Amino acid sequence: MDVVTTIAEVRSATAAARAGGATVGFVLTMGYLHEGHVSLMAAARAECDLVAASIFVNPLQFGAGEDLDAYPRDLPRDLALAEAAGVDLVFAPSVEEMYPRPILTTVAVDDVTARFEGATRPTHFAGVATVVAKLFSIMGPGRTYFGEKDWQQVCVVRRMAADLSFPVEVVACPTRREPDGLARSSRNVYLSAEERAAAPVLHRALRHGAARIEAGERDPAAVEAAMAEVVATEPLVLLDYAAAVEADTLVSPARLEGEVRLLVAARVGTPRLLDNVGVTVPA
Incomplete structure (x- = not known):
């Protein structure tokens, strides 16, 4: 090299x-x-x-x-x-x-x-x-x-x-993840043991939002509220945003369709962590 x-x-x-x-x-x-x-x-x-x-x-x-x-x-x-x-x-x-x-x-x-x-x-x-x-x-x-x-x-x-x-x-x-779902990031080294244990809630929230869409939910606000509720179960995690948007424009549509991206960002102690998943909404 x-x-x-x-x-x-x-x-x-x-x-x-x-x-x-x-x-x-x-x-x-x-x-x-x-x-x-x-x-x-x-x-x-x-x-x-x-x-x-x-x-x-x-x-x-x-x-x-x-x-x-x-x-x-x-x-x-x-x-x-x-x-x-x-x-x-x-x-x-x-x-x-x-x-x-x-x-x-x-x-x-x-x-x-x-x-x-x-x-x-x-x-x-x-x-x-x-x-x-x-x-x-x-x-x-x-x-x-x-x-x-x-x-x-x-x-x-x-x-x-x-x-x-x-x-x-x-x-x-594709995002590389730890076995518990936490997205790998250089920022993870700043997490304390307790914060590290709490951080996978971000991926759980994304999976929950994706499951709501797969079950038929098409209102982005409802999906965003569902993800925020999951994050709120971890007191060490302070949510910045949870969003359901068009994958290429990042615009929130009136109704979810086509390629959608679910986004979350939160403060976990000092580090601010990001994660997302893609969902294809069937016609």
């Missing part, structure tokens, strides 16, 4: 691979890898000739009061996990390499970012969209793999790639 730190090195490696007829797949991360990241790398390995991964803690997506310096980092461990997953090339740039001077150009994806995480963290998705656009430009044409756990992020990246005509296919991969 090659580890590079400059934009020029990544562009040279991916361009050479494509010139030789190889397909390129890439996984964009902020490091502190877990099984969810590894599963994305494995998906890229199964489908592409050259697998590249980025490890970069992006300062643009941290808002006021969010401690960038406290974000967990362990590059040696990350590199070992990436190599074991079959990654060929890791791009681990410095902040100075990515942003050599104050950045004046940012990418805003309107509407899709207006709700949920975008409302809670107003500058977050502009930071995400900007760094992803920059990495798409650096990596060049190929397939990129994102986890479904951050579903709103998937929607933002897909819309940005389509609107700006990036030659990149955005592939969403």
Whole structure:
């Protein structure tokens, strides 16, 4: 596995691979890898000739009061996990390499970012969209793999790639879970033992909402109330939102139909956890 730190090195490696007829797949991360990241790398390995991964803690997506310096980092461990997953090339740039001077150009994806995480963290998705656009430009044409756990992020990246005509296919991969249903996340390390025991209520709430839909419920408000009732059974979990929305637009419809996404976000002690599931509503 090659580890590079400059934009020029990544562009040279991916361009050479494509010139030789190889397909390129890439996984964009902020490091502190877990099984969810590894599963994305494995998906890229199964489908592409050259697998590249980025490890970069992006300062643009941290808002006021969010401690960038406290974000967990362990590059040696990350590199070992990436190599074991079959990654060929890791791009681990410095902040100075990515942003050599104050950045004046940012990418805003309107509407899709207006709700949920975008409302809670107003500058977050502009930071995400900007760094992803920059990495798409650096990596060049190929397939990129994102986890479904951050579903709103998937929607933002897909819309940005389509609107700006990036030659990149955005592939969403299933959420990786612990045996009790908790979505794997770098934030889980901050949970106390009691909070960790309470956190799976988010997945139980999503399953309950999906069961209500499968039983015939088509009113999004009723499904959202049912999910909130489940979360309320855990006193250590403070619900931010429970939503039933159109999967691609994140808009709440008058009646649930087609591809639906159930979303939850909650504070569990200090960490704020997200989860979601997809439901196909029969015609």
